[in-house]
Amino acid sequence: MTVALQNQADVHVALTHAPIGAMIIDETGVISWANNAVAALLGEPDPSALRLSLAFVWLPQDDADILRKMLEVFFAAPVDARPSWTRVVSVKALEGIQQTVELTLTSSPGDFDKRAILYFQSLTRQTIAEKRFTQIFENLPLGALVVDGRQHIVQVNSALAGEFGYPREELVGQSLEVLLPPRYREPHSEHVSGYVQAPSSRIMGTGRDLTGLHRSGQEIPVEIALTTLENGAQPLFMAIVSDISSRKQGETALQQTNAQLEEFTYVASHDLRSPLRGIADLVTWIREDLGDIELPDDVKHNFDRISLRIDRAEQMIDDLLDYARAGVRERHTETIAPAELVEEALGLALVPDGFEVEIDLQGRDIVAPRAPLATSLRNLIGNAVKHHGGASGRIRIAMREEGRFSVFTVDDDGKGVTAGNEERIFKLFHRASPGTSGDGVGLAFTRRMINAHGGMVTVRSPGTLGGASFEIHWPRMVPKENEDD
Known part of the structure; x- marks a missing residue:
């Protein structure tokens, strides 16, 4: 076997199982060989059927003319100086399916110099992904924009343009500073430099009030979430901007x-x-x-x-x-073990000896203010005893994790809550059981305190044990208030 034939065989072997389409053509565009990937892309079951046909027939007329000219330039150049050429084109397969592909013309290795390799890289998935991103980006009910590393706006959706009072086309290409109050511009530039060095998906300015600059010159309160976008040429960053004026x-x-x-x-x-x-x-x-x-x-x-x-x-x-x-949120937080919390609440609630207490805790430690959570549990346990209706009974205290909440449940086997009163018992001065002591403030106080810390409390009756079942949804992690940007 001659060296030229050996080179040709080596090229065929290398390209046969390549993940992208490849064909070998001469200076007139005649196909001498094609691999399985390009045959599949063109809708041809047998790659040998492409042999001795023209590569141009798969391309639109304008792209075909450009490829012809490129082949002339390519083969006119010395072998070691032949330029590679890349172009995105539409290719129509046999079944009439049109695909977007990236064509790359390059030299064939070795002595196989009378031929060139034409690669076909399908961009259909990439194109679909880009269209989906554009649709999601544009249809977001929140404002969104994409900026480059120099803080110029690359893309903006209608929601953000509306929030800030601009036409979309007027914002694209502008410096991000146009949306910032003057006092924020210099420190913001420094924050961006730091973010570029260590990008991550996070909320911007946690613990601080952020404002944006409306076209009218009025400042509007905003919340901003940051993330990075994959991009080969240069880093891009996306910000989701929410106008929180109403809130x-x-x-x-x-x-x-x-x-x-x-x-x-x-x-x-x-x-x-x-x-x-x-x-x-x-x-x-x-x-x-x-x-x-x-x-x-x-x-x-x-x-x-x-x-x-x-x-x-x-x-x-x-x-x-x-x-x-109780309507004021306590700021000091600590890591709390649920077992210690329940033990503390039981000790303060003074549960009579006639009551059997069952504990089932299935959750991790919580970062929260101790006093309001412990007080809430104590009140509900005490309530289960006071409104039970008997001198003895069962109380079950459970905990589980549900999303971002730790859920505490206090069940009893007492007489429960009268149907239709599930919300009324949380009203100020309303007593769950008229025959018991108290002024009807306890449950209203408990709900107000829990709500103030981002949680909620509900009741259903009958519950697991047949009486009332109170449930506290308490946020497992409180956002850390730091000097973040």
Whole structure:
């Protein structure tokens, strides 16, 4: 076998099982050999059927003319200086299926110099992926933009353009600074440089209020999530930008309501305590004035009832103060072992000896403020005893993980909650069981405290044990408030 034939055989062997299509053509475009991949791409079951046909017939006329000219330039050049050529074209297969492919013309190795190799790399999947990304990007209900490493806007969707009051075409190509208030521009540039060095998917500016600059010059509160995009030429970064003006207005209104509630409660408690203390003093003085006089039993009973009601009124004032404070989120967090938390809550709830307590904890440690979570569990355990309806019974305390929440369940085998009252029992001054002691603040206080920390509490009846089943969804991890950018 001659050296030329050996080279040809080696090239065929190397290309036969290549993952991309390849054909060998001469300077006129005649195909002398093709591999299985290019035959499959063109819809031809047998690659040998392509032999002695023209490569141009698979291309649109304009692309075919360009390939002809390129072959002339290619074969006119010395073998060791022949230029490679790449072009994206549409190829129509035998079944009429049109595909986007990348053509690459390159030299054949060795002494096989009368031929060239034409590679066919299908871009159909890439094109579909790009179309899907574009559709998702454009149809996002949140603002989104893509910027390059120099902080120029490469792509922007309609939602973001609308949030900032610009036409889309006016933002593309602009510096990102156009969307930033002037005081943020210099530090933002430094933050971006740091992010480029160590990119990651994360929330920007955690723990700080961020604002963007509307076209009108007004600043709007925003939340921004950052991520990187794969791109061969240069790094690209995508930001999801949410206009949170409505949420901020709601938070402000809630803060004002909480402040007004707390102020009202403090004033009311002060104004109510004075007459209560006066009544209590009067009762004490009357008893002292009566001295050793033997009073009828019903009079003694009424004196006792007055004292009891004064105590209950003072307790109600204390409960109202606690309720007002419960709307404030506690910032200090710690790592809490669920078993220790439940043990602490049981110790404070003072469960009678006649009750059997079952514990089933299936979850990891929690990062949370200890006091509000422990207090909530204690209240629910105490509630299970107080409203049980019997001197003995069963209580089951369980925990599981569900998404980003740790879910605590407190079940009992008592009389449960009357149908239709599942939400009413969380209202202020509503008592679950009219015949029990209390002022109806406990469950309202518990829900307010849990909600303030990003959780929720619900009840269903009958539960697992036949009585009430209270469930606390508590966030397992509290976002770390740091000086992030």
